[in-house]
Amino acid sequence: MAKHETPLLDQLESGPWPSFVSDMKLEAESRAKNVNNVEFQIPQDVIEDLMGVLELSYKDAETHWKHGGIVGVFGYGGGVIGRYCDQPEKFPGVAHFHTMRVNQPSGHFYSTDFLRQLCDLWEFRGSGLTNMHGATGDIIFLGTTTPQLEEIFYEMTHKLNQDLGGSGSNLRTPSDCIGAARCEYACYDTQDLCTYLTQEYQDELHRPAFPYKFKFKFDGCPNCCVASIARADMSFIGTWKDDIRVDQDAVKGYVNGEFPPNGGSHSGRDWGPFDIQKEVIDLCPTQCMKYENSKLEINNKECTRCMHCINVMPRALRPGKQTGCSILVGAKAPILDGAQMGSLLLPFVEVNKENDYQEVKDVIESIWDWWMEEGKNRERLGELMKRQGFQKLLEVTGVDPIPQHVSEPRHNPYIFWKEEEVQGGWERDINEFRKHHQR
Amino acid sequence: MALDYEESKQKIIGGLQKKSKSKSKFYFSDLAKILDAKPREAKKIVTQMINEGILEFWSSGSTSMYGLKGAGKQSAAEHENE
Incomplete structure (x- = not known):
């Protein structure tokens, strides 16, 4: 039987979408069974207590988390966000439940082996719960105790070649x-x-x-x-200086229905034959295109780089060759x-x-x-x-x-x-x- | 001209202790003001003080602040010093 009754959380699972409550229950069960004989460094029933405090927050309609604190790893002013529960006697497993932000690899490229190592580390020294990914893009580790922070940081930096991300008044993880x-x-x-x-x-x-x-x-x-x-x-947004590259034969191919528009991404339904006038020319925000006598013409000086025509006909149109980026602030x-x-x-x-x-x-x-x-x-x-x-x-x-x-x-x-x-x-x-x- | 570390350290410790009755956590800009220095110069001093364990970071998650190590209610309330 579950450690705490959670009728309000259970109700969330009845909705049409995958539920984080089901995920938490799965992890709670996995920690309870512990088939891999992990020597958990924080309470084994941490997830039960997490669900318990969440249920209480729903019941009381107020939070039971305090956030902020002096936790961190030595020399770093970010990457760890202190979280403490204000009902530690009722929910001792989450008395400390700090978040760690892990600097995601650029483009979110990682191998399954690397992910497994991260998850094993977090199962061993944290709650096992992650948020892949946070709004800034970091890999978020949810919930561990203060003594584990340096241990996790050491393992990550020395064995996984992995750094923490940014938080607080820092440059955030790019x-x-x-x-x-x-x-x-x-x-x-x-x-x-x-x-x-x-x-x-x-x-x-x-x-x-x-x-x-x-x-x-x-x-x-x-x-x-x-x-x-x-x-x-x-x-930093990529852009080009010269003209959009046009392959007129491929444009004709789209018009004749040889290639699906938008790379086939709207293929789940029959939208009728492709109409270049309606779907490309008329939708150009600066009206800088025309299609006459089977030829597409673009007045590139007027192009605002909206990408619409390129997205619809990627085989026929490509960004120019003189590329760089625009900087917006x-x-x-x-x-x-x-x-x-x-x-x-x-x-x-x-x-x-x-x-x-x-x-x-x-x-x-x-x-x-x-x-x-x-x-x-x-x-x-x-x-x-x-x-x-x-x-x-x-x-x-x-x-x-x-x-x-x-x-x-x-x-x-x-x-x-x-x-x-x-x-x-x-x-x-x-x-x-x-x-x-x-x- | 680079700031003298020992002198700057004493200035910061003195400045923070003076205000310690009303608050224990300070923005970085408060420290730069105490030193009357450009942010980048002040940061070098503050970083060294952190590394020596004289100052400590405090973070809410979104904003960071600095305090003298162990100062304030926060650490006691968190049982960090027990």
Whole structure:
């Protein structure tokens, strides 16, 4: 019989979706049976107590967790989040139930062998419960006690070649899309850039000195599979400078029904024959395409890189060859001021591994210097940009204002001339002026 | 010019002790203000103080703070010092 009655949790299992309650019960049962004779380092019935405290929270309609604390591994200011239960006598198994964030491999590539080793370690020294993956992308280990933290950290760093991720006022674990490894749309090597910057900024990742969290996310193309434009203080979105590459024969192939549109992803139902006018040309947001006399024409100057036509006809259309990334800044979820999307700072940056991504690092570091000095406590970059203005951001990064910084004409006229930028300054000889201009 | 470590350390310890009646956890910016230094310079001092075990990190999960090791109710309440 279960250690605690959990009627409210049981009810959750009756819904149509796979239930985390069923997962917890499975793990509780597995720990109770312990067929592998694991020498559990935290209470064997930790999951029962976890379910017990959750049931109580549902009953009381309030949480029984306290969060935060001084737990961590030596020298690291992030990666471990202290969790304590405020009913430790009733639920001793979860009196300490700390979370560990594990830096996920770039692109979430790992072998089953590596996953097994991680899970074995966590079964042995933690609750066995994981969250694959957290919102930032980390592998999350849910629930262990304070004495286990250093042990787990030692095992991970010495045997699994694996580091903790970021939490608190740190650079958070950088996260990227699957990139050039498996995706033909990738305009730069997201995994290389993500891994490189993770290594380069270890100090920022582990020793908190920022006003608040800071996130990098890397998308290989404007499809934005990791949603960097909405979630990262700094997003790096792959793009191209030249023209979309068109294979006219393949376009005809789509029109003649030889290839399924969208790579066959809508093949579960008969949508009728492919209509290039309706499904591609008319849906182009800048209306920069036409299909006449069996030929597709694109006015590339007007293209906003929405990716729609490429997604529909991947065999016929490909991003250009001169590729790099756009850098956007200031996106965040709605803690203060509501949700904010990233603002375009640099429309095109070469992503050059040869010089260790120097152009990218210069932008990053100038932004950090500004935010670390001017940012208020718990103020995200996007909020500082709103408070001090986009013009200030351009100043600190040394970027010249360009039309792409304006979202609509006359909508955000944030660029103001300064005296030193105007020939002759603000002072002028009014008599000289009046000679040529009547009152 | 690089900050003198011993001098900066005493400044931080003194600064935090002075306020210890009202609070035990401080933002990084509070420490930089005590040192009157640029964040990157201050960080070097603070990191060394952490490594020497004079300061300790405190984290809510989303925000990080610093305190003198063992100071404040948090650690006692968590039975970390027992």
